[in-house]
Ligand SMILES: NC(=O)C1=CN([C@@H]2O[C@H](COP(=O)(O)OP(=O)(O)OC[C@H]3O[C@@H](n4cnc5c(N)ncnc54)[C@H](O)[C@@H]3O)[C@@H](O)[C@H]2O)C=CC1
């Protein structure tokens with residue numbers, strides 16, 4: 001059976017996902033779209049030659065769109081309502097990060113799923129499908145570098161516009177590290193701290209950039225993440241794990257080396273679309289395949305969305321207090337204690 005998919009929000013990543021489902025992946029078909037800007041939904045249909053209906057809003061798409069699954073790729077604060085409506089209608093959901101913009105919102109989604117008694121939701125934490133992070137995880141899980149002790153990470157974007165605010169460095173940007181790093185080291189966060197170094201002159205007036213976040217896990221692993229969103233030179237994701245017996249580092253993105261004008265160099269990518277292209281393909285293919293084969297998604301769950309939001313909110317508190325803040329989770333329900341298979345890459 002081909003998975004019939006409806007897309008809620010046909011902006012930047014909505015269109016990217018429509019393109020990959022339509023041109024690159026197998027087993028799924030976009031049959032319905034909606035966007036609060038109707039012109040955007042229309043342009044998605046035209047751009048990708050979709051045989052799909054346009055619906056006035058998320059609820060109508062879910063009720064009348066004859067879909068098995070929805071992709072929620074609207075703005076973060078809009079996610080919760082669409083995800084809950086989809087769960088209540090028994091539709092599978094692939095929701096871009098964040099699952100919801102509050103802890104309570106994430107819990108409402110978790111409760112809706114538990115009430116239904118079936119996992120329907122996968123959150124778009126695509127780094128768990130990136131081949132570099134998967135290699136790091138394999139090295140850690142096989143004890144290749146011994147016990148991980150500390151991690152040095154960086155999340156750099158070349159630039160942001162004036163709508164990007166200081167809290168977004170956490171909720172929009174760091175949230176990827178929040179999810180992937182505790183998964184990488186098989187541990188939970190215990191505390192967080194945020195330090196603001198000297199501000200770059202490229203940050204707009206209201207924005208504090210860069211930021212330096214320290215996350216500590218229950219077993220005592222210390223993780224530092226530099227977030228720079230005006231680094232100018234490229235889109236650059238770094239992660240180095242220091243273990244008891246060695247170091248493992250995320251590979252650089254392959255690029256030719258050139259010799260020109262008295263220099264040896266190589267190219268750096270400029271945006272997330274290219275950097276995680278393969279990971280986005282893999283996460284969505286896994287979503288489609290797992291549902292078709294087992295009737296349940298296999299990727300990051302609504303509970304992972306909750307864990308990320310709790311940690312993000314502790315970081316926001318730490319931004320304001322300047323102090324180390326505790327990260328406190330509810331106990332994981334048995335419902336979510338399944339042993340997730342490794343990502344399908
Ligand atoms: N996994 C990743 O690396 C990335 C994830 N994202 C996430 O994807 C989501 C969308 O981001 P972008 O595509 O960059 O934003 P965008 O602004 O380009 O697109 C969002 C679209 O959703 C539409 N929209 C908003 N509310 C809606 C609603 N209630 N119903 C229907 N349509 C609605 C907007 O009109 C817009 O066309 C965000 O949650 C963002 O955090 C974005 C970029 C990368």
Ligand SMILES: O=C1[C@@H](O)[C@H](O)[C@@H](O)[C@H](O)[C@H]1O
Nearest residue numbers: 155157172173174176229272
């Ligand atoms: O999710 C993403 C964007 O929303 C965010 O704004 C960027 O900072 C991240 O690098 C990208 O992966």
